[in-house]
Amino acid sequence: MGGLTMNTRVNPDFEKELQKYGKGNWNECFHCGNCTAICPLSEDGFLFPRNSIRTLQMGLEKKLETSIEPWLCYYCGDCSETCPRDANPGELMMALRRYLTTRYDWTGLSKKFYTSAVWEYAAIAIIALLVIVSFLVFLPLRPDAALMVNESGGVMINSLVAGVSPDRFVTLIEYGDWLMAVIVGGLLITNIFNMYYKTIIADKTVKIPLSAYFKEFWQLIYNFVTQASFSKCEKRSYWLGHLLLMTGYTIMFIIVVVFLPYFQIEEVVPVWHWQRLLGYYATFGILFFLGIVIFQRLRKNPITMKFSHASDWIFIIMLALTTLTGIILHIFRLAGMVEATYYTYIIHLAVLVPMIVIEVPFSKWSHLAYRPFAIYFSKLKLATLKEKSVRKLAPAIS
Amino acid sequence: MNSSSENGNEFHQKVHPDTLVIGAGIAGIQASLEIANAGYKVYLVEKSGTIGGHMAMFDKTFPTLDCAACILTPKMVEVGQHSRIDLLTCSEVTEVNGYPGAFKVKIHKKARFVDQQLCIGCGSCAAKCPGKAPSEFDSGTALRKAIYIPFPQAVPNKYLIDPESCLYMQTDGKKCGVCVKFCPVNDCIDLHAMDEELNIEVGNIVIATGFKIFDAKKVARFGYGKFPNVLTSLELERLINAGGPTEGKITFRTKDKKGNWVFKPDGGAPDSVAIIHCVGSRDENCNAYCSKVCCMYSLKLAHLVKEKLPATAVYEYFIDMRAFGKGYEEFYQRIKKEGVHMIRGKTAKIEEIKGSLKLRSEDILNNRIIEQLADMVILAVGLEPSDGVKQLSEMIGVEIDANGWYKELDSLLDPVGTARQGVTIAGVCQGPKDIPDTVAQASAAAARVLQSIESLKEVEFI
Numbered sequence: 001m002g003g004l005t006m007n008t009r010v011n012p013d014f015e016k017e018l019q020k021y022g023k024g025n026w027n028e029c030f031h032c033g034n035c036t037a038i039c040p041l042s043e044d045g046f047l048f049p050r051n052s053i054r055t056l057q058m059g060l061e062k063k064l065e066t067s068i069e070p071w072l073c074y075y076c077g078d079c080s081e082t083c084p085r086d087a088n089p090g091e092l093m094m095a096l097r098r099y100l101t102t103r104y105d106w107t108g109l110s111k112k113f114y115t116s117a118v119w120e121y122a123a124i125a126i127i128a129l130l131v132i133v134s135f136l137v138f139l140p141l142r143p144d145a146a147l148m149v150n151e152s153g154g155v156m157i158n159s160l161v162a163g164v165s166p167d168r169f170v171t172l173i174e175y176g177d178w179l180m181a182v183i184v185g186g187l188l189i190t191n192i193f194n195m196y197y198k199t200i201i202a203d204k205t206v207k208i209p210l211s212a213y214f215k216e217f218w219q220l221i222y223n224f225v226t227q228a229s230f231s232k233c234e235k236r237s238y239w240l241g242h243l244l245l246m247t248g249y250t251i252m253f254i255i256v257v258v259f260l261p262y263f264q265i266e267e268v269v270p271v272w273h274w275q276r277l278l279g280y281y282a283t284f285g286i287l288f289f290l291g292i293v294i295f296q297r298l299r300k301n302p303i304t305m306k307f308s309h310a311s312d313w314i315f316i317i318m319l320a321l322t323t324l325t326g327i328i329l330h331i332f333r334l335a336g337m338v339e340a341t342y343y344t345y346i347i348h349l350a351v352l353v354p355m356i357v358i359e360v361p362f363s364k365w366s367h368l369a370y371r372p373f374a375i376y377f378s379k380l381k382l383a384t385l386k387e388k389s390v391r392k393l394a395p396a397i398s
Numbered sequence: 399m400n401s402s403s404e405n406g407n408e409f410h411q412k413v414h415p416d417t418l419v420i421g422a423g424i425a426g427i428q429a430s431l432e433i434a435n436a437g438y439k440v441y442l443v444e445k446s447g448t449i450g451g452h453m454a455m456f457d458k459t460f461p462t463l464d465c466a467a468c469i470l471t472p473k474m475v476e477v478g479q480h481s482r483i484d485l486l487t488c489s490e491v492t493e494v495n496g497y498p499g500a501f502k503v504k505i506h507k508k509a510r511f512v513d514q515q516l517c518i519g520c521g522s523c524a525a526k527c528p529g530k531a532p533s534e535f536d537s538g539t540a541l542r543k544a545i546y547i548p549f550p551q552a553v554p555n556k557y558l559i560d561p562e563s564c565l566y567m568q569t570d571g572k573k574c575g576v577c578v579k580f581c582p583v584n585d586c587i588d589l590h591a592m593d594e595e596l597n598i599e600v601g602n603i604v605i606a607t608g609f610k611i612f613d614a615k616k617v618a619r620f621g622y623g624k625f626p627n628v629l630t631s632l633e634l635e636r637l638i639n640a641g642g643p644t645e646g647k648i649t650f651r652t653k654d655k656k657g658n659w660v661f662k663p664d665g666g667a668p669d670s671v672a673i674i675h676c677v678g679s680r681d682e683n684c685n686a687y688c689s690k691v692c693c694m695y696s697l698k699l700a701h702l703v704k705e706k707l708p709a710t711a712v713y714e715y716f717i718d719m720r721a722f723g724k725g726y727e728e729f730y731q732r733i734k735k736e737g738v739h740m741i742r743g744k745t746a747k748i749e750e751i752k753g754s755l756k757l758r759s760e761d762i763l764n765n766r767i768i769e770q771l772a773d774m775v776i777l778a779v780g781l782e783p784s785d786g787v788k789q790l791s792e793m794i795g796v797e798i799d800a801n802g803w804y805k806e807l808d809s810l811l812d813p814v815g816t817a818r819q820g821v822t823i824a825g826v827c828q829g830p831k832d833i834p835d836t837v838a839q840a841s842a843a844a845a846r847v848l849q850s851i852e853s854l855k856e857v858e859f860i
């Protein structure tokens with residue numbers, strides 16, 4: 001789909017440019033249609049991945065830039081596995097998602113991060129350094145920190161810094177959280193609006209009635225929470241792994257940003273307490289996913305893991321470091337190791353903060369928002385098409 | 399291999415006038431007849447129990463829809479009766495020595511267990527035989543006995559025993575032996591007959607070992623071997639053939655009393671048939687090459703289904719329609735006019751739903767997904783080199799390409815010669831091709847052989 005009129009300018013070098021975002025022999029495709037037919041998520045109105053390959057081969061950059069299809073693909077790899085030309089159509093959808101992320105981002109940073117690993121490393125290092133320096137300068141370890149152990153032997157984590165009361169400390173961290181959330185959220189929201197503009201407003205072929213926005217709204221929530229589309233893929237284990245990661249990550253994110261005062265507390269709560277259980281679930285989910293993904297990426301098998309973009313490894317490493325420092329922090333705390341707890345806490349934040357600030361608005365994590373919105377937008381478009389009965393619903397042959 | 403020094407002045411050697419032809423499909427038959435009719439002796443070595451190859455299995459041939467048997471049977475009979483053709487069935491070449499112009503060839507001739515001279519072809523033996531196996535000639539659509547004749551027009555028109563399915567041979571003579579009792583001719587059946595080794599000398603060798611069809615089970619998502627009514631094209635050829643297991647009716651695969659899946663005349667007819675092109679061809683996951691004949695034979699099969707069952711809907715799912723020869727494009731247009739639905743887009747997968755087959759494909763020209771129900775699906779399987787080409791090529795000292803097809807000397811100027819003098823290739827063994835091209839190449843190979851004998855030209859030793 002997509003307005004044909006405005007999207008017909010040809011960029012003959014586009015294929016070459018896209019190779020920076022993912023690797024595939026996309027020019028090898030001879031349009032047998034196998035991939036689109038085997039794709040469990042492709043449906044009338046939103047046919048992919050073959051249509052995207054065709055558009056790419058024709059160099060219609062604008063048309064791809066305004067397409068929703070890449071977000072509807074969950075990269076199960078079925079299409080690439082069975083493609084008779086080894087053209088790797090699934091990886092094209094992945095590359096397009098990376099590319100689109102850079103297009104939605106108005107700051108231009110995303111493009112820098114995706115096309116140059118050096119830029120991304122540098123950005124991570126700068127933010128990490130900022131975190132470490134602010135701690136050491138403004139919130140240093142208090143001289144009598146060794147005493148800050150509660151009756152069960154655990155470190156009283158909020159009482160470690162000099163000159164700041166425990167309550168104040170939590171509040172400070174919370175402010176930091178909120179500041180980060182506002183920056184990240186603000187960027188993400190503007191990016192989503194950009195996406196909305198490119199995929200919906202700029203597409204003059206469909207006019208979406210206001211009512212549809214409300215009618216289809218549940219899709220947004222539903223798809224975000226359940227990743228229902230993914231479960232259509234035949235490989236259910238992929239869906240499960242992805243769901244574990246997604247829920248684990250989101251839970252952690254919400255706890256840390258919204259419920260910090262309840263989470264980061266002085267006493268050590270019993271193991272079956274909700275916050276410890278949630279924390280363990282999240283940690284397990286993330287670790288489980290990480291283990292599988294690292295193994296698969298190193299083996300380059302299944303086909304979806306054959307090509308790893310630099311951003312994939314950075315994401316994995318950052319997530320692994322965050323999780324590991326989190327676990328170590330937890331252990332040090334329980335063991336009553338005061339200094340170790342303090343420094344691990346700083347390192348933990350020095351990994352976590354850049355990961356969120358860079359990944360969420362500019363890189364891989366943004367898909368957490370783009371994907372449900374894309375599904376929402378696609379339903380909006382489908383709804384209008386159905387209403388106008390443009391959609392050739394009944395195949396002539398059945 | 400430089401035997402010139404030993405032979406001294408005989409470096410220039412007269413070519414032995416006899417010729418060995420390996421494989422007796424239409425290519426081998428054509429080459430043998432051309433050479434034999436020119437006055438020279440031919441040893442025609444065929445692996446199976448009859449000559450004819452794949453062409454003998456078809457009812458009609460594209461694009462003229464000529465009756466295959468009407469063209470082939472007279473040639474087969476001529477081969478069988480020819481005084482200058484020594485036909486060796488159930489035989490394979492096991493050793494090739496010597497040099498061009500004077501090859502020394504060893505042939506392993508398996509026992510047929512039925513005397514070729516004495517058998518009168520009455521079939522009394524087979525009527526009583528308890529041993530059964532899927533019929534090779536019927537492409538497994540029906541069963542044959544352990545003592546059998548591949549098909550009524552087989553050449554030689556004599557019975558033979560397949561040791562694999564014979565109870566007597568499988569039990570070391572403890573069971574059965576019934577055929578011997580019922581055979582009206584004395585000493586005709588010898589259940590203890592032995593294989594033979596033959597040594598011959600020939601001046602030239604023609605390789606015409608043809609092809610085997612792609613094993614459709616390898617593409618698991620089409621469900622061949624799992625869903626009974628997913629068929630290969632060769633199976634459908636046998637159903638359509640009046641001499642086949644269903645007497646020419648297109649019917650469903652059903653279970654017989656013993657639990658074997660077979661086709662019977664009363665199996666019920668499909669209301670819709672879908673044909674999927676390029677199965678096992680043009681695919682990096684199996685064979686990257688185009689098998690060249692399957693587009694055309696699919697059109698032929700679509701026509702024949704329509705002819706037999708006019709009310710049945712026929713669909714063809716293709717990537718590109720390759721109608722490359724004289725009269726072929728016209729044939730394609732004709733079949734379209736007959737009401738066969740042509741869909742550009744290869745089916746991706748087949749599921750079975752309540753006995754019906756659901757195909758999911760992209761209809762590329764109409765920008766939509768088609769989920770279609772069909773009663774029967776035909777897989778247009780590609781062609782692959784027949785078994786044993788590697789050993790044979792090494793034995794003879796000729797090359798095969800990465801796909802296993804014999805390498806011609808020059809694809810433009812010498813498509814029948816090989817890098818080894820005195821060895822020519824004909825038919826599909828050199829690469830996928832249809833019958834007209836096969837016959838043309840076989841005649842060309844024969845001409846090359848005759849030239850080398852007639853001119854009394856010396857060959858160089860290689």
Ligand SMILES: Cc1cc2nc3c(=O)[nH]c(=O)nc-3n(C[C@H](O)[C@H](O)[C@H](O)COP(=O)(O)OP(=O)(O)OC[C@H]3O[C@@H](n4cnc5c(N)ncnc54)[C@H](O)[C@@H]3O)c2cc1C
Pocket residue numbers: 420421422423424425426443444445446449450451452453456458459460461489490491606607608609610611631632635691695698784785786790824825826827831832833834836
């Ligand atoms: C389903 C189907 C339908 C077709 N329909 C048509 C059609 O309508 N028109 C058309 O023009 N073409 C058609 N073709 C193509 C046609 O079958 C071939 O062009 C033709 O059969 C090639 O003949 P051949 O002699 O080269 O090979 P084959 O027919 O395969 O004969 C080879 C012979 O060699 C024997 N052999 C193999 N290896 C050895 C060995 N090591 N030693 C001794 N013998 C050996 C085999 O047993 C066989 O008898 C069709 C093909 C298929 C699969």
Ligand code: SF4
Pocket residue numbers: 028029030031032033034035036050053079082083084085086087088089
């Ligand atoms: S399966 Fe491969 S060759 Fe076929 S349309 Fe898709 S990408 Fe192209």
Ligand code: SF4
Pocket residue numbers: 035038039040041042048049072073074075076077078079080089090093
């Ligand atoms: S990777 Fe899976 S979901 Fe994505 S286009 Fe291919 S088949 Fe569809």
Ligand code: SF4
Pocket residue numbers: 523526527528529544545559563564565566567574575576577578589
């Ligand atoms: S011995 Fe028995 S099983 Fe074997 S061919 Fe004769 S009748 Fe058949």
Ligand code: SF4
Pocket residue numbers: 675676677679680687688689690691692693694717718719720778780
């Ligand atoms: S001849 Fe047609 S069906 Fe056969 S491989 Fe070539 S394109 Fe495919």
